[in-house]
Amino acid sequence: MSAPERLTKRDATRRENERVILEAAEKVFAEAGFGGATMQLIADMAGLPKANLHYYFPTKEELYRKVVSRIFEIWLRAAACFDAAPGPVEGIGAYVEAKMEISRRHPHGSKVWASEVMHGAPVIQDYLETTLRDWTAGRAAVIRRWIAEGKMAPVDPHHLLYMLWATTQHYADFGHQIETLNGGRPLSDRQWQAATASVKRIILGGIGAVATGTDL
Amino acid sequence: MSAPERLTKRDATRRENERVILEAAEKVFAEAGFGGATMQLIADMAGLPKANLHYYFPTKEELYRKVVSRIFEIWLRAAACFDAAPGPVEGIGAYVEAKMEISRRHPHGSKVWASEVMHGAPVIQDYLETTLRDWTAGRAAVIRRWIAEGKMAPVDPHHLLYMLWATTQHYADFGHQIETLNGGRPLSDRQWQAATASVKRIILGGIGAVATGTDL
DNA sequence: TCGTTTTCTGACCGTATGGTCAAGGTTGAG
DNA sequence: CTCAACCTTGACCATACGGTCAGAAAACGA
Numbered sequence: 001m002s003a004p005e006r007l008t009k010r011d012a013t014r015r016e017n018e019r020v021i022l023e024a025a026e027k028v029f030a031e032a033g034f035g036g037a038t039m040q041l042i043a044d045m046a047g048l049p050k051a052n053l054h055y056y057f058p059t060k061e062e063l064y065r066k067v068v069s070r071i072f073e074i075w076l077r078a079a080a081c082f083d084a085a086p087g088p089v090e091g092i093g094a095y096v097e098a099k100m101e102i103s104r105r106h107p108h109g110s111k112v113w114a115s116e117v118m119h120g121a122p123v124i125q126d127y128l129e130t131t132l133r134d135w136t137a138g139r140a141a142v143i144r145r146w147i148a149e150g151k152m153a154p155v156d157p158h159h160l161l162y163m164l165w166a167t168t169q170h171y172a173d174f175g176h177q178i179e180t181l182n183g184g185r186p187l188s189d190r191q192w193q194a195a196t197a198s199v200k201r202i203i204l205g206g207i208g209a210v211a212t213g214t215d216l
Numbered sequence: 217m218s219a220p221e222r223l224t225k226r227d228a229t230r231r232e233n234e235r236v237i238l239e240a241a242e243k244v245f246a247e248a249g250f251g252g253a254t255m256q257l258i259a260d261m262a263g264l265p266k267a268n269l270h271y272y273f274p275t276k277e278e279l280y281r282k283v284v285s286r287i288f289e290i291w292l293r294a295a296a297c298f299d300a301a302p303g304p305v306e307g308i309g310a311y312v313e314a315k316m317e318i319s320r321r322h323p324h325g326s327k328v329w330a331s332e333v334m335h336g337a338p339v340i341q342d343y344l345e346t347t348l349r350d351w352t353a354g355r356a357a358v359i360r361r362w363i364a365e366g367k368m369a370p371v372d373p374h375h376l377l378y379m380l381w382a383t384t385q386h387y388a389d390f391g392h393q394i395e396t397l398n399g400g401r402p403l404s405d406r407q408w409q410a411a412t413a414s415v416k417r418i419i420l421g422g423i424g425a426v427a428t429g430t431d432l
Numbered sequence: 433t434c435g436t437t438t439t440c441t442g443a444c445c446g447t448a449t450g451g452t453c454a455a456g457g458t459t460g461a462g
Numbered sequence: 463c464t465c466a467a468c469c470t471t472g473a474c475c476a477t478a479c480g481g482t483c484a485g486a487a488a489a490c491g492a
Contacts, residue, residue, distance in 0.1 A: 009460085010460075162383075180344045181348070194372060198379075268439085
């Protein structure tokens with residue numbers, strides 16, 4: 001499509017600065033909420049003067065909006081698993097694994113998303129009403145098909161999806177609580193695996209998912 | 217214990233004002249987060265001058281702390297179901313019902329709690345480390361006993377509890393998302409019942425809960 | 433009724449915040 | 463090298479916020 005596209009030093013700097021700022025913003029927004037976050041805090045964390053932030057992102061709202069969009073992208077990408085799966089064991093199983101991985105790798109983003117929705121989704125209401133609604137309807141259809149094909153018990157697809165979202169996000173959003181109950185230590189690799197396995201087992205068991213292939 | 221305790225008009229007013237302020241504060245904190253909430257907003261919603269708020273609650277932090285404590289009380293009270301139950305079907309079933317009812321009746325409180333934990337529990341860390349830890353340990357013991365008695369499958373008690381918390385809280389914390397996906401309308405009575413039933417069915421099924429009595 | 437305690441509230445204050453700006457530095461194309 | 467475009471930043475501004483306070487008003491006990 002495009003020639004090697006000469007990358008000037010300017011372009012590189014811009015890209016890097018935007019990345020650093022977005023990363024810092026994600027963290028600060030997650031830890032303090034939109035209202036509690038300050039541009040100064042984000043600037044300090046990014047290692048840049050505050051005025052420089054306003055050069056790249058004119059307003060706090062704009063910066064916040066970018067942060068939220070990025071998370072939504074990741075969130076949606078995890079949905080791919082769901083599609084080409086032959087049945088609930090593979091589809092939902094892979095989805096749980098993907099979402100647990102997101103909770104682990106992007107805890108800040110997850111919190112920002114949760115915060116945004118909890119506060120009435122002031123900046124992403126349109127996403128909810130378009131992209132998310134479509135996505136949900138599509139997956140609900142898949143689930144209904146699986147039910148019709150006798151691959152799982154007849155559960156309400158929406159409530160199943162809510163349960164999947166809730167359970168997997170919980171490990172990011174309430175990570176602090178979990179850590180505290182874990183003796184103040186973050187979950188180890190092994191514990192994350194156990195968590196993922198638990199979630200998969202209970203949900204797949206609870207919906208009477210029938211393996212389409214050979215395993216379990 | 218005490219005589220009828222003459223209720224002066226002063227006492228009544230004080231009590232009423234504190235109630236109104238706490239209620240307004242709960243709502244504003246839930247909708248805007250701690251950082252985004254302002255004393256002026258809370259005062260307006262309570263129908264009192266701002267200075268009056270500071271008469272009853274010296275600082276914003278103090279007011280916030282009271283709000284969070286109240287929620288924790290309610291949250292803990294729901295735990296009672298768990299105790300005297302003969303097995304997981306009754307115990308966990310009742311717990312889910314209680315927590316779903318809380319999500320429905322106290323969505324603001326639930327959000328404040330979630331927000332607080334998400335931001336690292338700056339004001340209730342001590343609760344987490346004492347009361348919540350003890351509570352959790354106690355319930356985990358009950359679950360282990362049920363497992364030993366063959367009343368349910370051997371699942372990790374902690375992950376089961378997390379799933380219960382996550383799933384039930386989700387209907388309050390992400391209520392806006394759910395409402396949007398429900399065509400912009402809040403869940404009806406019937407839909408709340410269906411949600412509760414779904415959650416109970418999937419989780420109880422997923423842990424292979426065996427009824428101790430006669431039903432299901 | 434009178435004096436005391438408690439409650440109420442408009443006006444005010446210091447601070448911190450989001451955002452601006454102008455001046456100076458850097459980079460890249462011709 | 464030159465000049466225009468772009469980037470950087472310390473200093474600055476208006477506003478809004480949490481919190482204070484003095485004095486008025488109301489409630490109480492005797």
